[in-house]
Amino acid sequence: MxxxxxxxxxxNKASEIESIxxxxxxxxLSIKAHNLDLPELQGEPEYIATEKCKYASSHIDGPVIxxxxxxxxxxxxxxxxxxxxxxxxxxxxxxxxxxxxxYEDKSAYAQTIFAYTEGKGFPIHLFIGKLNGKIxxxxxxxxxxxxxxxxxxxxDDDNNCNKPNILTFGQMTPDKKNSISxxxxxxxxxxxxxxxx
Amino acid sequence: MxxxxxxxxxxNKASEIESIxxxxxxxxLSIKAHNLDLPELQGEPEYIATEKCKYASSHIDGPVIxxxxxxxxxxxxxxxxxxxxxxxxxxxxxxxxxxxxxYEDKSAYAQTIFAYTEGKGFPIHLFIGKLNGKIxxxxxxxxxxxxxxxxxxxxDDDNNCNKPNILTFGQMTPDKKNSISxxxxxxxxxxxxxxxx
Numbered sequence: 001m002x003x004x005x006x007x008x009x010x011x012n013k014a015s016e017i018e019s020i021x022x023x024x025x026x027x028x029l030s031i032k033a034h035n036l037d038l039p040e041l042q043g044e045p046e047y048i049a050t051e052k053c054k055y056a057s058s059h060i061d062g063p064v065i066x067x068x069x070x071x072x073x074x075x076x077x078x079x080x081x082x083x084x085x086x087x088x089x090x091x092x093x094x095x096x097x098x099x100x101x102x103y104e105d106k107s108a109y110a111q112t113i114f115a116y117t118e119g120k121g122f123p124i125h126l127f128i129g130k131l132n133g134k135i136x137x138x139x140x141x142x143x144x145x146x147x148x149x150x151x152x153x154x155x156d157d158d159n160n161c162n163k164p165n166i167l168t169f170g171q172m173t174p175d176k177k178n179s180i181s182x183x184x185x186x187x188x189x190x191x192x193x194x195x196x197x
Numbered sequence: 198m199x200x201x202x203x204x205x206x207x208x209n210k211a212s213e214i215e216s217i218x219x220x221x222x223x224x225x226l227s228i229k230a231h232n233l234d235l236p237e238l239q240g241e242p243e244y245i246a247t248e249k250c251k252y253a254s255s256h257i258d259g260p261v262i263x264x265x266x267x268x269x270x271x272x273x274x275x276x277x278x279x280x281x282x283x284x285x286x287x288x289x290x291x292x293x294x295x296x297x298x299x300y301e302d303k304s305a306y307a308q309t310i311f312a313y314t315e316g317k318g319f320p321i322h323l324f325i326g327k328l329n330g331k332i333x334x335x336x337x338x339x340x341x342x343x344x345x346x347x348x349x350x351x352x353d354d355d356n357n358c359n360k361p362n363i364l365t366f367g368q369m370t371p372d373k374k375n376s377i378s379x380x381x382x383x384x385x386x387x388x389x390x391x392x393x394x
Binding site: 039040041042043051076077078079082083086087089090091095098099101102103 | 237273287292295299
């Protein structure tokens with residue numbers, strides 16, 4: 001049984017990941033939550049995640065995993081990206097939408113990176129889940145963070161009609177969101193990695 | 198003679214500061230440049246500067262000083278702020294201007310923070326120079342970085358006419374800019390501190 005420490009302030013996140021990873025019987029993983037203040041650096045998302053994982057592994061014994069999420073606007077070369085939380089805090093959902101008022105291109109991608117290492121000094125593995133979509137005016141209140149302004153480019157396969165999705169994350173139930181999200185896509189890659197071990 | 202290490206990749210910056218601080222005969226300071234890769238954290242400008250100074254003092258013996266500059270839009274709650282360089286790199290001067298297309302309020306402030314400590318474990322002193330102005334479409338090529346879109350709110354005292362300045366930093370000679378800039382204002386506070394020691 002491999003025991004991995006997930007750095008998070010939210011214990012539910014650990015059990016959520018454990019259940020997503022653990023429903024394949026061949027996987028024997030336990031994920032325990034540990035709250036640690038990780039320094040958030042400036043830079044590219046991959047760099048930020050790598051440095052957070054390095055820092056975590058120098059403070060925690062054994063395997064650790066961290067996650068980092070960005071919202072990247074194509075018209076802005078990927079920004080606000082890792083700074084999206086800061087923009088949300090300072091300018092709200094309207095402010096996040098307004099960043100694109102000068103641009104016709106409202107396309108964006110939501111991205112979660114999980115960074116994992118067996119321990120201090122071991123290689124760091126990145127698992128990147130990227131979901132394309134577009135930025136729209138805020139709709140729906142089922143989600144959190146910037147969910148209400150992100151409308152993913154997926155097919156509305158719930159109704160088997162093959163039409164494009166027209167809902168934001170904020171208009172989807174958490175179950176629906178969690179079955180298609182950038183975080184889900186990244187976790188699939190984590191799962192693949194541990195299955196192949 | 199107090200010898201202070203300035204963390205910078207640019208040796209000219211050290212002699213520039215030495216000459217600004219040193220033209221008061223009562224000050225006996227030498228500033229030497231040292232190139233050290235400082236981690237840029239996310240957060241408020243004061244926090245970022247403090248952490249950079251802490252990091253520098255743990256890698257350099259003796260007194261160290263670092264500087265950090267932000268461009269803060271009032272309509273965006275102070276953003277892009279410390280991330281301005283990242284926005285400039287990814288979206289250019291037009292991109293930096295476009296962030297405000299959705300807003301009537303184009304006011305902004307340019308801010309340099311010098312963070313100084315006598316050495317590892319000693320208190321960290323912040324010297325903040327803040328210059329109000331507004332964000333305009335790019336004009337002038339005498340400066341660098343985002344100079345061409347920042348028009349400072351000062352009086353045009355060169356002509357003794359008491360009219361408001363209408364030039365961007367990019368339309369001013371470096372000498373003129375350096376005599377009024379946010380960096381100049383911060384350095385005046387540094388100078389005051391060392392004069393009173």
